[in-house]
Amino acid sequence: MPYGYLGSMRTRPGCRDDVVAILLSGVEGLREAGCELYVVGVSDQDDVTIWVTEVWRSKEHHEASLRLPETRAAIGRAMPMLTGEFTSQELTVVGGLGL
Amino acid sequence: MPYGYLGSMRTRPGCRDDVVAILLSGVEGLREAGCELYVVGVSDQDDVTIWVTEVWRSKEHHEASLRLPETRAAIGRAMPMLTGEFTSQELTVVGGLGL
Secondary structure (H helix, E strand, C coil), X not given: CCEEEEEEEEECCCCHHHHHHHHHHCHHHHHHCCEEEEEEEEECCEXXXXXXXXXXXXXXXXXXXXXXXXXXHHHHHHHHHEEEEEEEEEEEEEEEECC | CCEEEEEEEEECCCCHHHHXXXXXXXXXXXXXXXXXXXXXXXXXXXXXXXXXXXXXXXXXXXXXXXXXXXXXHHHHHHHHHEEEEEEEEEEEEEEXXXX
C-alpha cells in the first residue's frame, strides 16, 4: 500500500510564502520520483506554519527523493528560513478518493 | 483556493479497522459533495489512531457534507468505536501535485 507522510514546519516570521514557493517549485519532478500526491497548505490563524501531506509509491521512493540533487538544493534554500521545529507522521495509506 | 482539513481520531482498542471501513464506505459519494481528495492512513506504530487528509472545493462544501444523511449515519456507526480524542487543522491549500 502507498506510503504517506504528514509533515509540518515552522518558518521565521515573514518567510512562509518564500518557503511555500520553494516547496512548490519542484513539484513536477516529484511525480517521476514516485510521488503520487503532494499537498501544501497554510492556515489563516498562523502565518509561520506550513503543512504538507505526501503520498509515495513506497517509503523507499520517498527516501530516495530526499537524496536527489534538486531536493537537496531546495532544502538548502529553505533551511535558513525555518526555525527547526518540525512535526512528522508516517502512514500506511489504506484508501480514499482522488488517489 | 481549495479548503483542506487534516484530522485524526483515536478508536477503542481493536476497532481501528472497522472505523477505517466506515470511513472508506462512503468515499464515492464524497466527490459529488465537492470533495477533491480524501486520504485515510494508519500507522504501524499505533493501532488505535486514524489520520484523514481532505481537500474540498470550499469550506462550505465540507460543512454541507457533514449534514448529509449518509454522512450522519456513518458518524453514528463510528462514534461508539471512538474515544472522543480528535485533532483537526483547517488549511488553505496553496498547491501541489495530484490535486
